[in-house]
Amino acid sequence: xxxxxxxxxxxxxxxxxxxxxxxxxxxxxxxxxxxxxxxxxxxxxxxxxxxxxxxxxxxxxxxxxxxxxxxxxxxxxxxxxxxxxxxxxxxxxxxxxxxxxxxxxxxxxxxxxxxxxxxxxxxxxxxxxxxxxxxxxxxxxxxxxxxxxxxxxxxxxxxxxxxxxxxxxxxxxxxxxxxxxxxxxxxxxxxxxxxxxxxxxxxxxxxxxxxxxxxxxxxxxxxxxxxxxxxxxxxxxxxxxxxxxxxxxxxxxxxxxxxxxxxxxxxxxxxxxxxxxxxxxxxxxxxxxxxxxxxxxxxxxxxxxxxxxxxxxxxxxxxxxxxxxxxxxxxxxxxxxxxxxxxxxxxxxxxxxxxxxxxxxxxxxxxxxxxxxxxxxxxxxxx
Numbered sequence: 001x002x003x004x005x006x007x008x009x010x011x012x013x014x015x016x017x018x019x020x021x022x023x024x025x026x027x028x029x030x031x032x033x034x035x036x037x038x039x040x041x042x043x044x045x046x047x048x049x050x051x052x053x054x055x056x057x058x059x060x061x062x063x064x065x066x067x068x069x070x071x072x073x074x075x076x077x078x079x080x081x082x083x084x085x086x087x088x089x090x091x092x093x094x095x096x097x098x099x100x101x102x103x104x105x106x107x108x109x110x111x112x113x114x115x116x117x118x119x120x121x122x123x124x125x126x127x128x129x130x131x132x133x134x135x136x137x138x139x140x141x142x143x144x145x146x147x148x149x150x151x152x153x154x155x156x157x158x159x160x161x162x163x164x165x166x167x168x169x170x171x172x173x174x175x176x177x178x179x180x181x182x183x184x185x186x187x188x189x190x191x192x193x194x195x196x197x198x199x200x201x202x203x204x205x206x207x208x209x210x211x212x213x214x215x216x217x218x219x220x221x222x223x224x225x226x227x228x229x230x231x232x233x234x235x236x237x238x239x240x241x242x243x244x245x246x247x248x249x250x251x252x253x254x255x256x257x258x259x260x261x262x263x264x265x266x267x268x269x270x271x272x273x274x275x276x277x278x279x280x281x282x283x284x285x286x287x288x289x290x291x292x293x294x295x296x297x298x299x300x301x302x303x304x305x306x307x308x309x310x311x312x313x314x315x316x317x318x319x320x321x322x323x324x325x326x327x328x329x330x331x332x333x334x335x336x337x338x339x340x341x342x343x344x345x346x347x348x349x350x351x352x353x354x355x356x357x358x359x360x361x362x363x364x365x366x367x368x369x370x371x372x373x374x375x376x377x378x379x380x381x382x383x
Contacts (some may be wrong), residue, residue, distance in 0.1 A: 001075045003048060027303075034119075034161050041116030044082060049075075051114045055089030056107060058098055059114050065296035069289055073350055076252060082116075087159045088111035089120040093166050096236045098185075100224040105185070109164070121159040122236075123167035123186060123210055126152060130357075131364045133168060133233065134177045138212060140169040140184060147171070147184060147222070150216040155358075159195045159208040162188045172227050181229035185221040185235075192216065202247070202350045204366065237360070250317050250348075253282060262327040274323055281316040285309060304372035307365040314355040314362065321348040 044050045054060025057136045063071075075081045082090065094113050097106055112118040113292040128136040138151025149169060159165065165186040172180030186193065192215035197205035224232045256279055288309035324345035325332040332346070356362045370376040 001049070001071060003051075005074065005078055006018040008047075022087065029327055035087065037085055038116045040080070041082055041086055045115050050082060050086075051094060054098060054110075054114075058094075058110050063154045065293040066290075069293045073286075077254075078356060085119055085161070086113075086116055088122055088166075089118070092236055093120045093164075096166070096223065096232065099235050100183075101231050102220070104220060105223065117164040119158060119161055121162040121165045121188070121208075123153040123156055123159075123165040124233075125152055125155045130155070131361045134181070134230065136168055136170060136181065138167070138169045139173075140171045140182065143169075146219060147217040149184070149186065149217060151212050153210040153212070154198075154207075156195075156208045156210050157206055157358075159188065160197050160205065162174060163269075164188060165210070166223070168229055168233055171229075175227060178230045179232070180227055182195065182226050183223040183229040183232045184217045185223065186212070186215065186217055190215060200350075200354075202347050207354075220232060249314075251282070251320050253279065256282070256320060259324060259327055263323075271323065271327060274319070278316065278323060280318045281312060281319070285316060285373065286311050288312065301383065304368055305367040307360070307375070310359060311362060311365050311369075314352075316349070317355055318352045321345060321352045325349045 041050065048061060049071065052061040052063040052071055053065055054062075056062045072081060073309055090113060094110060097109060101109075109118070113120065123138075124133055124136075126136050126138060129137065136151075138149060138153065140147040140149050142148075147169075149167070151169070153165075153167070156162075156165065165188050167184050167186045168181055169184055170180055171182040174180065188195065188210075192213045194211040194213070196209050196211070198207045198209060199205055200207065223229075258274065259270070259275060263275055288305060292306050292309065328345065334343070334346070367378075371378050
């Protein structure tokens with residue numbers, strides 16, 4: 001892998017996988033950004049470096065979860081990870097379809113996920129159902145030949161350039177709230193699907209709200225069985241949380257060490273201590289990754305410690321971006337041409353807070369840690 005990267009890996013400064021100066025995708029460079037990201041995805045796919053832990057029958061290499069982590073570490077080391085716009089398809093939807101999808105669904109969707117031809121988004125959260133996904137209100141009613149969807153989704157990353165969305169919807173109003181849900185594949189270009197980008201304080205529009213108005217979904221786009229969506233969703237969320245917290249995908253160790261010279265000039269020992277703390281957190285987060293992949297390697301499920309890892313990641317990114325901005329002194333107030341590092345640290349500073357929400361809020365992760373690791377009783381308020 002290292003030898004291959006030495007020959008073909010792009011210079012991140014020449015082929016950035018995120019738009020420069022923004023935490024997400026801005027209006028002016030959205031098309032160019034997607035084209036750059038897809039071009040690198042094609043290179044990775046031709047060399048069989050994407051979806052390596054997928055079964056060979058579905059285009060992967062049958063690699064172990066630990067080998068997948070090693071691969072991501074090596075790509076992250078040189079800033080050549082697949083673009084975040086492919087994360088949902090590669091790490092979340094693909095494994096969900098492999099575990100629960102039908103043969104025709106796998107044939108139709110999996111190969112295009114690997115090549116990057118088709119981008120996916122998640123249509124899970126709603127204005128009144130964020131952390132409590134069982135409270136979703138988007139309804140799917142069965143017509144003569146298809147399902148008709150009505151409702152609203154929000155915080156759907158990359159929805160504005162996605163071809164497909166994996167949606168959690170209510171298909172049965174009579175059953176208990178966890179038992180009347182289904183997972184459907186929604187055509188994001190179909191009639192009745194409206195995507196409205198949400199402007200973030202980074203200036204980008206990484207997140208979106210999606211309105212579904214009499215949107216049609218054919219029967220063969222139901223994943224698994226009708227009304228069994230909650231069980232399928234557990235697979236989806238486990239995959240998302242296991243791979244969300246790869247610390248090196250946010251900052252590399254070399255990049256953080258590059259701060260050392262500036263820290264020396266601006267702040268001395270106190271800030272050097274903070275830099276050491278941040279680097280220590282990066283290594284601890286890496287050990288959590290290793291623990292999670294070890295469990296998967298042995299055929300188990302992602303451990304509850306994945307929630308600790310996710311909490312650590314949010315804190316690590318916040319502290320690292322704070323420090324990266326602070327050591328720039330007055331330049332820390334600038335972005336664009338006058339900024340150091342082309343405004344990268346300014347963007348990261350503004351982007352960091354969303355990690356306390358994405359992939360499960362800090363509060364939800366604290367509950368998981370309390371109940372599944374510390375053994376505390378659930379719902380103390382209810383007696």
